[in-house]
């Protein structure tokens with residue numbers, strides 16, 4: 001029987017275990033997957049599939065892969081499946097997959113897995129080997145097609161595809177990506193439909209939709225739980241922020257051009273709020289994760305989490321406010337902060353009101369903002385002249401169909417500003 005396996009592009013970007021209590025180990029099935037063939041969709045879809053084989057449709061919709069998966073039993077078998085007799089003979093991309101397999105068995109990952117609900121939920125770790133398909137000129141959609149992500153049925157898809165040509169150490173990178181994706185398994189928050197902008201990608205320093213920012217921020221938080229040394233890097237890259245225009249182009253804005261509410265719609269800031277809370281309050285990590293899981297369906301934006309967290313832990317309100325102010329560079333007004341903890345005011349009292357208040361689009365200043373053709377940003381109470389060419393509107397955004405950005409466009413602006421990029 002033919003099985004169809006759609007590649008859905010879920011871009012993925014990317015804290016401290018003080019107490020390594022013995023966690024019950026959550027079973028994870030690991031699969032090794034490799035590309036057997038790649039051809040135009042029409043040619044390949046008529047092929048009969050053998051055991052373990054699946055079709056994977058390329059992001060361009062024109063081509064498809066036949067991918068074969070085999071269950072991994074141990075390290076040596078994995079090395080052999082990769083076509084080598086020993087670790088030394090593996091490619092860098094394959095070494096990264098071996099490293100993430102090892103990391104999946106580590107105590108840090110066991111700790112994270114102990115939070116998975118329900119405790120017997122089936123998780124699959126799929127190690128995608130793109131050997132033979134590394135050339136982006138020949139296979140221009142390889143990065144998108146094998147981008148690490150959480151796919152359906154709690155399958156964590158791993159591959160070195162996005163990291164091969166940007167000088168990143170794949171063996172260091174993939175375990176970090178796994179700790180992020182597990183965060184998505186633990187907190188099943190959903191981004192709003194247009195939460196990632198028209199290109200569907202997000203960066204650590206990008207202002208995105210409130211729900212997307214919290215979903216990714218929580219996953220970045222679980223990454224920081226495993227790799228607390230990265231906090232410095234997070235902070236270093238959150239001095240300037242990216243805003244994606246309707247056309248999928250990115251513009252960089254400094255801290256002074258953004259409001260506190262804007263900053264809450266950034267995954268890096270959300271991750272740092274959670275990380276500081278975890279470190280500065282007793283049993284913070286547990287309290288945060290359990291609160292997220294208990295209230296998940298309503299609390300997608302960070303304001304929702306903070307509301308429920310203080311509701312569950314009223315004595316911690318001052319501490320929460322202190323962290324919230326600090327991590328948003330003291331840009332939230334007292335009124336904005338009090339609205340987070342009292343979103344219903346004195347009249348209504350429904351979750352609907354709460355979520356509609358929180359799910360507003362990323363707040364933009366009530367001014368016209370645009371970038372001229374020389375890349376200069378303008379702020380004005382008047383819009384740019386309709387005759388001016390090459391203008392990218394930042395706020396308010398022009399209506400109309402967004403243009404889908406090409407992959408290369410996505411990376412131009414983010415290169416220097418974001419160490420993670422995914």
Ligand SMILES: [Zn+2]
Nearest residue numbers: 012013216219
């Ligand atoms: Zn993610």
